[in-house]
Amino acid sequence: MMIESISAITLGTHDMQRAVQFYRSLGFNMLYGGEMSSFTSFRAGSGYLNLIVQPDQRRWSWWGRVIFYVTDVNAFYDRALAAGCRPATVPRDAEWGERYFHITDPDGHELSFARPLRSSA
Structure with missing residues (x-):
């Protein structure tokens, strides 16, 4: 048996x-x-991004990163800026074959918005 996909990710929040x-x-x-x-619950492609309220005393530190594929990384970056967000990086091409940028949500969860680069072969 193989794992086929991720259905959803659930992130904690102190302020829904x-x-x-x-x-x-x-x-x-x-x-x-x-x-x-x-x-x-939000739609995220064929999966879901869920948010769940956590009590104030529950704290978390860096846990990892959620990576979302988008149709146009640069356009999504511009949308984030227009929404008042401050991305941690500008869009760039990575050696592993993706264009991406990172942003942190208000609860400290790191998000990456990416798109595979077209192969030159």
Whole structure:
């Protein structure tokens, strides 16, 4: 048996209203929940990005990065800037064959928006 795909990722938040506004500003389509909910789900391609409220005493540190493929990295970067976000990097081509940039959400979760580079072969 093989693992076929990731269905969803769930990220903790201390402020659902702020988190929902952030993800909506980037163009994520909300399917369930909302700013006053304790659980919210967004469409992310064929999968889902979920948010769940966590108590103030629960803290996390750097845990990794979620990578989302987008149709146009530069256009998505411009959208993030227009939404008032401050990406950690500018779009660039990586040696592993992707164009990408990183951004951190209001709860400290690192996100990467990427697209495979076309092969020159």
